[in-house]
Amino acid sequence: MTWRQATREEIYAYYAEEFPRYLDYLPEFITATGPKQYAIAFRESHPVRKDEVPDKDFIRRDTWQTDASGDRTTPEFDDFEDVVEFIRHPARNDPLGRNKFALADPEVLEKPDPRPDAVYYALDHWERPWVLLVDIDAKEIARDRADEMVSANGDDRDDDALLDAAGILDAAPDGYPYAFEDVDRAIEYGFEVRDIFEDDFDAEETMVVYSGQGVHVYLLDTDPAHRYDEQSREVLNDLLLETYDIPIDPVVTADRRRVARLPYSLHADVCSIVQPIESPAFDARSATPEVIDE
Amino acid sequence: MSPSTPTDDEDIAYRVAALPLEYGETRINQLFTRGYDRYVVDGEDQPDDLVNDVERFGTAAFKEQVRADVAEEPFVDEPRTLAVLATLSAICVKEQPKFEHASPRNIQVLYDIRELYVNNLASLIRAHADGSLQQDIADVLYSKEPGEDGPHPGRVCTGITEIPEFGDGLYLEIPMAAASRKCLVRAEGESSTGSDGGEILTRVNDNKLYVPVGDFDSKYRDYAERAFKKLLRVQEDGLSDDQLSWLTTNESAITERIDRFLETGHHERIWRNWDRGERTIRVLRRALSDAPDDVAQKGEFHTAKELYRAVEAYEAEDEWESSVTDWISSPSSLAKTLADHESHSAVTIDRDGRVNTYRIGRAGSGAEQIEVREIEEIFELPCMANMEERLHEKKPVRKDLYNFARMVMWLPQYQDSSLDEIVADLKDVFARWPWYDEQETEYQVRYEFSNTIDGDTPLPMNCDNDDLQRYCIGQDQCPYSIWGSLPFPDEMYEQVEEESAGPAEQF
Numbered sequence: 082m083t084w085r086q087a088t089r090e091e092i093y094a095y096y097a098e099e100f101p102r103y104l105d106y107l108p109e110f111i112t113a114t115g116p117k118q119y120a121i122a123f124r125e126s127h128p129v130r131k132d133e134v135p136d137k138d139f140i141r142r143d144t145w146q147t148d149a150s151g152d153r154t155t156p157e158f159d160d161f162e163d164v165v166e167f168i169r170h171p172a173r174n175d176p177l178g179r180n181k182f183a184l185a186d187p188e189v190l191e192k193p194d195p196r197p198d199a200v201y202y203a204l205d206h207w208e209r210p211w212v213l214l215v216d217i218d219a220k221e222i223a224r225d226r227a228d229e230m231v232s233a234n235g236d237d238r239d240d241d242a243l244l245d246a247a248g249i250l251d252a253a254p255d256g257y258p259y260a261f262e263d264v265d266r267a268i269e270y271g272f273e274v275r276d277i278f279e280d281d282f283d284a285e286e287t288m289v290v291y292s293g294q295g296v297h298v299y300l301l302d303t304d305p306a307h308r309y310d311e312q313s314r315e316v317l318n319d320l321l322l323e324t325y326d327i328p329i330d331p332v333v334t335a336d337r338r339r340v341a342r343l344p345y346s347l348h349a350d351v352c353s354i355v356q357p358i359e360s361p362a363f364d365a366r367s368a369t370p371e372v373i374d375e
Numbered sequence: 376m377s378p379s380t381p382t383d384d385e386d387i388a389y390r391v392a393a394l395p396l397e398y399g400e401t402r403i404n405q406l407f408t409r410g411y412d413r414y415v416v417d418g419e420d421q422p423d424d425l426v427n428d429v430e431r432f433g434t435a436a437f438k439e440q441v442r443a444d445v446a447e448e449p450f451v452d453e454p455r456t457l458a459v460l461a462t463l464s465a466i467c468v469k470e471q472p473k474f475e476h477a478s479p480r481n482i483q484v485l486y487d488i489r490e491l492y493v494n495n496l497a498s499l500i501r502a503h504a505d506g507s508l509q510q511d512i513a514d515v516l517y518s519k520e521p522g523e524d525g526p527h528p529g530r531v532c533t534g535i536t537e538i539p540e541f542g543d544g545l546y547l548e549i550p551m552a553a554a555s556r557k558c559l560v561r562a563e564g565e566s567s568t569g570s571d572g573g574e575i576l577t578r579v580n581d582n583k584l585y586v587p588v589g590d591f592d593s594k595y596r597d598y599a600e601r602a603f604k605k606l607l608r609v610q611e612d613g614l615s616d617d618q619l620s621w622l623t624t625n626e627s628a629i630t631e632r633i634d635r636f637l638e639t640g641h642h643e644r645i646w647r648n649w650d651r652g653e654r655t656i657r658v659l660r661r662a663l664s665d666a667p668d669d670v671a672q673k674g675e676f677h678t679a680k681e682l683y684r685a686v687e688a689y690e691a692e693d694e695w696e697s698s699v700t701d702w703i704s705s706p707s708s709l710a711k712t713l714a715d716h717e718s719h720s721a722v723t724i725d726r727d728g729r730v731n732t733y734r735i736g737r738a739g740s741g742a743e744q745i746e747v748r749e750i751e752e753i754f755e756l757p758c759m760a761n762m763e764e765r766l767h768e769k770k771p772v773r774k775d776l777y778n779f780a781r782m783v784m785w786l787p788q789y790q791d792s793s794l795d796e797i798v799a800d801l802k803d804v805f806a807r808w809p810w811y812d813e814q815e816t817e818y819q820v821r822y823e824f825s826n827t828i829d830g831d832t833p834l835p836m837n838c839d840n841d842d843l844q845r846y847c848i849g850q851d852q853c854p855y856s857i858w859g860s861l862p863f864p865d866e867m868y869e870q871v872e873e874e875s876a877g878p879a880e881q882f
Binding site: 307312 | 581
């Protein structure tokens, strides 16, 4: 079990050796051409072709070229292999090609091959309605916990001081702004939300994904009764937060432009594989890839 | 077959009356036509019946109890008639010469008419029992703005039902896919971590929201208030000048009731949000009148604490008085209010002692008092004596007449008199002058009385008025002052500083 940042080499090894083995398990709606975008975050900013444009530590790439009215014309990735190639060598396989905003040509760089610290896909989708995802973050749970433990005596310290005072920074995992118990609590909340989706919102297709530092809960039914637009999602957020008392991040659910961590991608800050999970008993400490040396 | 209209189909008439903001002028005019049809018997118009009903509706609207009762039991039994009577009543009010320069949003009587309309409409809709109309209304009240996915297909409200597991009461059923924050009803008056206040009362089941029906009622009242504005506009646009003048000529009950409010100084029945300082001082006067003499008296100096005790003991009679007694929360807040309104002619503050003392009374001018039993006694004022003399030589200019008529009108003995009595007495006075013509004087006096300034009864001129300077012997020479010497009632002084500052609501 490792709770540290993955090295460049480990990231490369994960996407070269281990990640391809999981592709058959990807949720069906995650295909080369379904999500409207894929996105990659880098640990260090990477230059682009045009000199005046600032270096990028986060890039979004459309899965389709579109015409003036926004309709699909030509796909950017022929199959998921192309997406995998883009994830493994983003600069070499940038769909933007020789466009001036594409990542800079590896041939001319000292550090030619940026590695993805995180990989995302867009919740907005070409072939199905906008994917509904609720985000529960262990960091938020830890902060609330620290607030309750420490702030009762009325001081208003900043987050780190608060977490420190509550003993959370010292608890395992060392140096992270949450303790393992906060991750475990996030996972429990995730399954509570799944039950709410199934019991009160008539959902048949749900999924809880361990996200590295919390969970994502999906409501995947696509029938008209479950096509929640932004306004319906705001209502869902308010209900989850207030009626059901679940500490979610409401911004994520109701923002169509959001990207989510790709299942089976590597959360490189914690050496954890993002993955669908089946039970609140899931142990986050078991999510370390094989390629990571303990 | 031509499509049904509100003129020939009762269900559509109900729908247009319930949701006029969703319809154009044509449909609303068809609703009015259906309403007017009720005043046609055997092909003959019954205009007297219409005017009687308009007067009955308009005058009933001024009674608080009637307005409240109507929420339970309709006063008018059909929406088409309600639409006609409420709008025509409001037009009778708006057409009054005394409101000519007033903004409708400051006229309280229009709000009273609207309240009677809204309450009446709500109870009519409740009585129209099969629920489909309520469902139509809920579709409008709870519909969301079209989003990126386009409008929600299908009904917003799919039922009105009881859900035993949620407890007593009816709930509106709204599918989650049609939901917006409009559907999240919150408890009032509770603090909560929620962004908008109290606990969420809307429930969830079966992928649907269940909204307590009480929320429908309050949302619909807001809607109906806006609906009334539209109905009124369409009615106003639709009436010809002849119809309008026929209506205002034949209506008298509403006008008389408003005149009576004005004559008896019930400004709060006529105007909204009249000046806060004025209201405070009026309540103080009433509180002092009610207080035992050993507690506090009008015209005497008292500490803020003594005045506050009188206010505390005062039993407010109506809403505006309660709002005043509510905001006077302590002796110090009273002291501050009085300091803020020190320039008011009725407020005198003595700061010489250890604690400040306050006198609420008439303006302390020190002027010699004149008791006026007969109008002629006004001529004791040197300026009025000068005018009297001049009027023997020349016809009056309009300002002179105006001044004279206003001064008389504010005298206490004429406060409860009819206009006819005042006119008769004034004619007796005017008859002394050589230019007197009975008809002309009668017309001129009545004209002055019908004139208002932004809806307020105009004040008599005071000594600083430029037009009076022609007759003035010089204020420093004169032992009198017009406002200080004549026995004008409190209401006159209360109106002195009255300013109108209404809310942004409009008709």
